Amino acid sequence: MRPILFVTSQLPALAQQRLEALTDVKVIQHASTHPISRPELLEAASTADGLICVLSNKIDAEVVEAAGPQLRVISTISVGYDHIDLDALRRRGGISLGFTPNVLTDATADTTVLLALMAARRVKQALQTVAVGGGGFSLSTGLGSQFTAKTLGIVGLGRIGCATAARLLPFGISRVVYSGSQPRDDRAGPLNAQFVSFEELLRESDLVCICCPLNERTAGIFNRQAFAIMKPTAILVNTARGAIVNQDDLVEALDKGLIAHAALDVTVPEPLPGDHPLVGHPHCTILPHIGSATEETRNAMSNLAIDNALAGIKGQALKAKVDLD
DSSP, X not given: OOOEEEXXXXXXXXXXXXXXXXXXXXXXXXXXXXXXOHHHHHHHHHHOSEEEEXXXXXXXXXXXXXXXXXXXXXXXXXXXXTTBOHHHHHHHOSOEEEOOOSTTHHHHHHHHHHHHHHHHTTHHHHHHHXXXXXOOOOSSSSOOOOOTTOXXXXXXXXXXXXXXXXXXXXXXXXXXXXXXXXXXXXXXXXXXXXXXXXXXHHHHOSEEEEOOOOSTTTTTOBXXXXXXXXXXXXXXXXXSOGGGBOHHHHHHHHHHTSSSEEEESOOSSSSOOTTSTTTSXXXXXXXXXXXXXXXXXXXXXXXXXXXXXXXXXXXXXXXXXXXXX
């Protein structure tokens, strides 16, 4: 009897073709772009030998406890895994956790730069003007800003943070600062980036890009106190995780002019309700979590997740494994 590989979502075309061609496992799939229901996810965990999931699937203690003794691997199609209860996996034991680092660096960095430029050049307002038949050349209206001689602050100088800084430097950035749990001289050197405290980064930066993981240390760090330190002309870009930003405090900061603009690819929840104050705010640009949404990247992520799942089912080493020890 072939082991069961359960997949919680439709995959991009090329990866989906590969999945459907697998013969050494029995593939059962929630073949939809709509989220899997909770009962279906719990049922899948009880029968599967391997589980491929996405960020919107909450793999908590209930799911882990519902898993049958045959479940050997959970493979998430994401670089982050804050949607998975690591403590529950440790208590259960015997379940490997795969993830998809490295392959989404370029796409996410591209999106970070896209949002930074949209905010700086007031693209949201420009598009709204065109939509109602307005616009045309003006010397004094619709003016944005540029990055020449500005300071860039990177919160979390990992792969995505480095790739973002490297893309922004040619726009005329004169100084790069970064914050994190510790200095990263190996990564900072090529960027001539300076390690500073979080507070100094907020105080000095004209453009702040959030590129750090969500964890106990970073949850909600962009709050009322943080916004009060930032320049009133500063732009905040978040392509990491929505919960790093306190959204109620962000609304207040934008209303009071504590910062100039926020550009978000991630929110809590996703999607935000249409009547949420950030959605229609003139100083907030929101994209629907498209950071890694390219054909190349999403297929690469999905293929790596398949590789991890198959390896885990066979008792082999995963290509990209989260250390649960």
